[in-house]
Each structure stands twice: as structure tokens, then as C-alpha cells.
Amino acid sequence: MISQDLFGLARQIDVELQVSSEEQARDILGKIRISDVDGLAAAVGVSRKKAARLIQLFNESKSGVKERRILPTIDSKRLKQDLLTLFAAEASSRNGKNRILSLTPTLDKEAIRSGLEACRNGYRVFEQLKKDGKLDQAKNILKATDPKPTTAAKKTAEPASETIRFYTSRAPIITAVRDLLEISGDKQPLISIFFTDIDRKSLDQIIKTLKEIEGSEILDAEAVISDAEILINEDLRKGRGIDEERARQIVENNVAEVVSTLKMDWKEEAGIREAALERLSIPFEFDRVGVNKTVKRWRERQVEEQAAKTVKVETILKGRMSLVEEAVEKLILLDQALAVASMMEKYSLTIPEIGSEGIGFINGQNLFLLKEQSEGRSRKVQPVSYSLGKTQRLEAVAPPQNVSMLTGANSGGKTTLLTTLATIHILTLLALPVPSEKAEVTPMPIYLFRRRMTKKIGSLEQALSSLIPVFADRHRKLILMDEFEALTEPGAAGRIIATIMNRSATSSNLLLLVTHLARETIPHVKLPIRIDGIEAEGLDEHGELAVNRQPKFSHIGSSTPKFIVKKLLKAARKKRVKALYEEVLKSLEGETTTSFQTPLDLPWISNKEPAGK
Structure with a gap:
């Protein structure tokens, strides 16, 4: 669960964290660790600005010192942010960019040395991927972890469990880690440095399990049946004067589509067929009593099956949260490391x-x-x-x-x-x-x-x-x-x-x-x-x-200053302007900016050679 320290940090910015389960706590803390500003804002229900501030407070608590103690002036803070913006531009994913922009300074020498060693290791990975011709492929895999534009969600009878929600929100990153392991080979620095303890078989099992529940939302059966009714009437209108046998065939074909779409069992199929064919007429209309009875039975079965599937999936996934958390965090660190390595190469x-x-x-x-x-x-x-x-x-x-x-x-x-x-x-x-x-x-x-x-x-x-x-x-x-x-x-x-x-x-x-x-x-x-x-x-x-x-x-x-005036004089076009520059230049001729001897010969300036190693 989230420590009381994090609750205290949140209260500093007037945010009350509402946590009802271990999965939710892991979700919030995981988003903070990888600097997922947008994900954290959505999970906690706060503005993006407050989410970014909470991440900064968390990072400061880890380093043991407030940023304002290290960068006390506005200019220091602005320069830091300008520099991080340059590095963030090299990251491939949105979370990678946010991770870099959220970095905080420290005065701890060992922490700095550890971070610099990570930069060295990241450069080794960068060089190896580039040598193997796989750098662009790796960057594309990282970029693919960005959230895709969402469409209207299908209706569900019950919300997904916290465990499943934890995994599905991280599915693109889990897949990306698996894909990176596949392209890197078993003995590459990418494996030995970033993903040593990440088991690819476990990731494959998680991805397979998530695919099983993908699209398992309970459909709107009434909408499916209503659409079929419209299609039946359109087909009947097109075939004016058709006999009863042909009309029955049109109805049965569309009923078969309904059965297939809703994955009805034999009892539900019999019920929907009876509701369609018992009183066949033109214009066509399903028997509402029969439809309601069939849909009620179908929905109860769907809810039971989904609950059973959820229990099965949770049993498989529950014990692998730590693995996923580690994989997600290491992938974002990899994106950061490759961005830093790119800067190292580009600007020496x-x-x-x-x-x-x-x-x-x-x-x-x-x-x-x-x-x-x-x-x-x-x-x-x-x-x-x-x-x-x-x-x-x-x-x-x-x-x-x-x-x-x-x-x-x-x-x-x-x-x-x-x-x-x-x-x-x-x-x-x-x-x-x-x-x-x-x-x-x-x-x-x-x-x-x-x-x-x-x-x-x-x-x-x-x-x-x-x-x-x-x-x-x-x-x-x-x-x-x-x-x-x-x-x-x-x-x-x-x-x-x-x-x-x-x-x-x-x-x-x-x-x-x-x-x-x-x-x-x-x-x-x-x-x-x-x-x-x-x-x-x-x-x-x-x-x-x-x-x-x-x-x-x-x-x-x-x-x-006379050189500056000469430059302006050379660029001037108008005679009057030139004349004034010449007058200013004349006033500066013979001017010395200091009365002191240079190189300096002052009593408190040592004549000794510079010390150093």
C-alpha cells in the first residue's frame, strides 16, 4: 500500500488520495514512479499541474532535499528546465519525456555517481542497438507505448476488476518490453543492463491472458436485435411480392447473425428464433415478450461467465504485479537512457x-x-x-x-x-x-x-x-x-x-x-x-x-565599445547615421577602458603556477 509519506505529500498540494485496494495503490504509486503525469491526473482526479507537482514532491522526498534548496533562484530553475527540455526532446515516448522533465537535482555524491553510471550503461545499449541496425526499431517500439485516441467504449454490465484494470492500462508497455527482448538477443547489453530479471515467458503469458479478456465486455443485446430487425425489413422491402418461404429465409439468416454475434447457447437460440418466427408478418417485428425473456437469460449467463473468467484471470495475474511494475519502470528508464545517449552522441x-x-x-x-x-x-x-x-x-x-x-x-x-x-x-x-x-x-x-x-x-x-x-x-x-x-x-x-x-x-x-x-x-x-x-x-x-x-x-x-561602433558604422546606409557613428567613434579613439596594467600585477595576485593535478 501507499506509505503515509505520500499521503502527506499529496496534502501539501491540497490533494486527498482515495485508495480502496492494493491494486489501486500500486497503480497510483507506479504512475508516480514513471512520471506518468496524465495517467496520474486521471487516476487521482486532479489537474495535470497538480499531478506533475506531486511527482516532483515524491522525487524530492527520495533525494532527501527540496529542489528550492539546490536551485534557489528563478534563473537556476529556468535553466534547469530549459536543459531538461533539450534532453526530453530526444525521448521516444510521452512517459519518457515526462520522466526526464521530472528529474530533480541532488547533492548526494553517491546518488550522482550512480546516475552517471546509468548514463554510461545507457550509452552502451545505444551503441549496440545502433551497431546492430536496431536503434530505430527500438525507438518505434518505445513510441508505440503512447496512449492511442480512444473511441466510445462498449457498455459493460459491471466494471472491470482493479487487478485487470491495472494490467490493461499497462498492456502497451508490457508488449513493448516483450518486443524489445525479442529484437535484442539473449546476450545484448539491453538484457544484461535493463531487463536482467524480466522473464520473457512470463510476459508472454500475461499478454496471452490479457488478449483472452480483450473484447469480453457484455454487448448491448437489445441494440444487436434492433439492428437485425431493421435489416430484415430493408431486405423485405427490396424483394416486393416475395413469398412466405423467402421471407422466412431472410428472417432466419438475420437471426443466425444475431445468435453468432451474441454467442447464444441452444436455449437462447431457440428463444430468439421463436420470437422472430412465431408471428411472421410484414413489416417484420420480433415478439417483445420473447425477446425480453431470452435477453434476460442471456445476460445472466454472460455476467456469470464474465465473473468466472475474471476470477480465473485474476488468479493468473495477481502474483505478477511486481514483475510488471519492474518491467514498466525499466522500460521508461531505457527510454530516458537512450534519449541521454542520443544527446551524448549529438553534442559530444x-x-x-x-x-x-x-x-x-x-x-x-x-x-x-x-x-x-x-x-x-x-x-x-x-x-x-x-x-x-x-x-x-x-x-x-x-x-x-x-x-x-x-x-x-x-x-x-x-x-x-x-x-x-x-x-x-x-x-x-x-x-x-x-x-x-x-x-x-x-x-x-x-x-x-x-x-x-x-x-x-x-x-x-x-x-x-x-x-x-x-x-x-x-x-x-x-x-x-x-x-x-x-x-x-x-x-x-x-x-x-x-x-x-x-x-x-x-x-x-x-x-x-x-x-x-x-x-x-x-x-x-x-x-x-x-x-x-x-x-x-x-x-x-x-x-x-x-x-x-x-x-x-x-x-x-x-x-x-569602439569595435561595436565600427560594426554599426559599416552596416549603416544613411549619411547622417554614418556621420553620427563616425563622431562617436572619434570620441572613443585613444580611450582606454582601464588604467590598470595587464596582465595584472597587483599585490594580492599570486605569481605561482596554477595548482592542480
């Missing part, structure tokens, strides 16, 4: 290492830009390497500082780098592969503040009231901030940024702050931090900004 994703101090990656790429590149909507994405804090399993990427300020060219890729770092961190917490050649991630909550979010806040008061508690909290976290300066004038913003960085430098937090205010900030920074810069090299032959997007470490990047 890799399995990250789990660290205990910092975060870093080699040749990382923005996953959203990679998608655009694969669709021909963007240029080739330049890989970059970056790190915060000290990495243990990753060779040295940058000097190991917990706090970094990222400066540099307009449109140079600072925000893209910040998003890539956030992506690699969040995907690791979800136990999913990441877009880099190598990566090491230490699990911790991530506070992501995107530029568009800080602008939407619109108020320095609101921004500070949101940010200061984050830095005051002593629990270790990753904080990523994009251009805080948009909220106030540069001088004040520089001092606020410096205060934040000074505070972070004395904590165990990891902080990356993207800013154009290096010269306003650095004089107020009192503790060791790292300042990195992205440099623009000019305009390329297409008039686009040429940028080396790999940051230089311990180096202030130039904002280079």
Missing part, C-alpha cells in the same frame, strides 16, 4: 568527475549554441576552459581562486561562459552528461543571477534585499552573477561589487561575477581574487566582432 557530451572543492571544465561549450549550430543557425562554437576553486581530478585550468571577476569585450562571450558554467554544474546535479571534453564538479547549491533578471528587478533596494542574504548565509554555494552594475551608477556599483567579493573571499563560496566595472571595483578589493578577461581582436571580413572567447587569467579584458 561527457561524464563529469565528482570533486570536493571546486568546479572546472576543459573545452566546454554552450549547449544551446551547440543546438543552434547543429541546426545551421549559428557559427561554430568556440570551446573554452575555465575553473573556480581548486580541482583535484582535472589538470590545471586556471589559478585556483574561489572568487573570480570576468571582464572584457562587449558581446565577447562572458554571459555565454557564465551560462556554460551553470549548465555543467546543474547537469551534474541532475546526474546527466555535460558539454565539455572533461569536467569536475563539486555538488553544492547554485545561485544564478542572469543579466536580464537583474534588469527586471529594476530596483537596487530589491536587488540587495535578494542578494545580501545569499552572501550572509554560511552554507557553501556556487554564485554566478551577470552585470550587477545595471542597477545603479558605476561608482556605487563598483564599491558594492568589491564588498561582495571581499566577503566571498573569506568564505568557502565559489563566486563568478561578470562585470564591465573593473576599474571602479578593483581599488576597493582588499582580499585575493582572480580577474579574468576576454579580448576582442577587431572585426572580421564579415564585419562581425572577432573575439578570442577563451578568457586570459589574471588579466583585465577591454570592453572595446
